[in-house]
Amino acid sequence: xxxxxxxxxxxxxxxxxxxxxxIHRPGLDKHPVEMRHRITLHGEYFGSLLYPGNFPAxxxxxxxxxxxxxxxxxxxxxxxxxxFFAQMLxxxxxxxxxxxxxxxxxxxxxxxxxxxxxxxxxxxxxxxQSTLRGKSFYLNRNYVGFGLPYSxxxxxxxxxxxxxxxxxxxxxxxxxxxxxxxxxGIRLGAVPLPGTTVSFQIIAQSDTIFALGQSYLADLxxxxxxxxxxxxxxxxxxxxxxxxxxxxxxxHYYQLEWGIAVVF
Numbered sequence: 001x002x003x004x005x006x007x008x009x010x011x012x013x014x015x016x017x018x019x020x021x022x023i024h025r026p027g028l029d030k031h032p033v034e035m036r037h038r039i040t041l042h043g044e045y046f047g048s049l050l051y052p053g054n055f056p057a058x059x060x061x062x063x064x065x066x067x068x069x070x071x072x073x074x075x076x077x078x079x080x081x082x083x084f085f086a087q088m089l090x091x092x093x094x095x096x097x098x099x100x101x102x103x104x105x106x107x108x109x110x111x112x113x114x115x116x117x118x119x120x121x122x123x124x125x126x127x128x129q130s131t132l133r134g135k136s137f138y139l140n141r142n143y144v145g146f147g148l149p150y151s152x153x154x155x156x157x158x159x160x161x162x163x164x165x166x167x168x169x170x171x172x173x174x175x176x177x178x179x180x181x182x183x184x185g186i187r188l189g190a191v192p193l194p195g196t197t198v199s200f201q202i203i204a205q206s207d208t209i210f211a212l213g214q215s216y217l218a219d220l221x222x223x224x225x226x227x228x229x230x231x232x233x234x235x236x237x238x239x240x241x242x243x244x245x246x247x248x249x250x251x252h253y254y255q256l257e258w259g260i261a262v263v264f
Contacts, residue, residue, distance in 0.1 A: 019121060020087060020103050021073070023221065024189025024199045026154045041264070043074040048233070048259025055239070055253040057091060057098035059123050059139055060130035061173070066255070068092035071101075081109040097126040107147070115147040117162055132175055141167040141180070154191035160184065163209070171207040171214035172245035173253070178207035185216075195225035204242070215241045223261075231261045 025042075047070035057063040071089040078084060089101040105119040123139040130137055145162020161184035171177030185203035192198060199221040204213035221235040239253040 019203065019217075020085060020105055020119070021219075021221075022187045022189070022199050022201045023073075023223070024156050024191075024197045026151075026156070026189070026191055026197070041074050041076060043072060044231075044261040044263045045072050046070060046259060046261040048257045050255045050257050053237075053253075053255030053257075055237075055255050057093050058125050058128050058130050059099065059137065060132060060175075062130070063098065063128065064093045066091045066098065067094040069257070069259075083107045091126075098128070099126055100124045113148055113150055115149055117143075117145045117147055117160070119143050119145075119162065132170075137168060139169050141169055143167075143183075145183075151189075156187070156189035158187045160187070171205055172249075173215055173239060173241050173251040174245050174247055174249050176245040176247045176249075177214050180205055180207055182206045182209050182211075184213075197223045199223070213242055214245070215239065226260075229263050231263055233257070233259050233261060 047068070050066050050069055053065055053067075055066055057066050069089055069091055071087065074086045076084045083106070085103070085105045085107070087101075087103040090097060091099040091101070101121070101123045103119070103121050105117060108116045108118075110116055119142070121139070121141040125138065141164055143162040143164045145160060147158045147160035149156070149158040151157075161182060163182050164180055167180045169175075169180050171180055183203050183205050185201060187201040188199070190198050200219070202216060202218040204216045206213040217237070217239045219235060219237040221233060224232045226232055235257045237255045237257065239251075241250040241252070244250045
């Protein structure tokens with residue numbers, strides 16, 4: 001269905017759970033599905049070098065650090081109030097493929113500044129089988145939530161939250177907590193200079209509804225338009241436990257990322 005395959009690309013996070021990469025796109029020309037049943041896609045092919053960084057490969061957070069990331073995004077505007085998003089990320093430690101991440105989401109505007117969100121994330125090891133508590137596993141999540149988007153004059157802000165109706169992912173970065181029940185956060189985007197965008201998001205994870213959370217992940221992305229279809233990017237990603245886990249650990253991972261994106 002939406003699959004365009006990979007080449008080179010952008011600063012793009014190797015998200016711990018394949019969540020959507022937030023890239024601020026001011027003035028995006030929207031093309032709804034037409035009566036002639038033609039669909040116009042927006043998106044990009046991307047690739048990035050993750051260095052320096054200490055985020056490990058594989059779903060159980062074992063193995064060498066990820067060093068390369070590439071994939072694609074596709075966006076379909078289904079009328080003026082609905083948007084479908086698909087994203088695939090391939091992880092590479094520099095010598096072999098380690099993992100694939102998928103993300104799908106449907107955003108439905110209920111009001112001008114209120115959006116209903118349905119999403120699915122999954123991570124699959126490539127040449128290795130992760131285990132958790134002695135059993136093989138891959139991460140798989142489904143959720144429903146709400147966002148409060150507001151944009152004006154090239155600036156974008158969206159507080160959001162979603163609730164999991166299925167997740168086998170556990171809280172804390174060592175997976176020692178209970179299954180995730182909620183994530184909440186905020187997204188910010190701005191255009192400080194012509195042809196330049198800044199995107200920021202931070203997400204807190206909780207295994208209890210309406211609680212502070214056990215860990216957070218954040219990313220900051222700078223994009224520079226080199227040509228009409230080519231963008232350069234750089235950014236920083238961080239994952240950190242808010243407090244100690246049940247095992248007495250408080251982990252922290254980070255990545256600096258450098259990449260390009262071919263936008264369509």
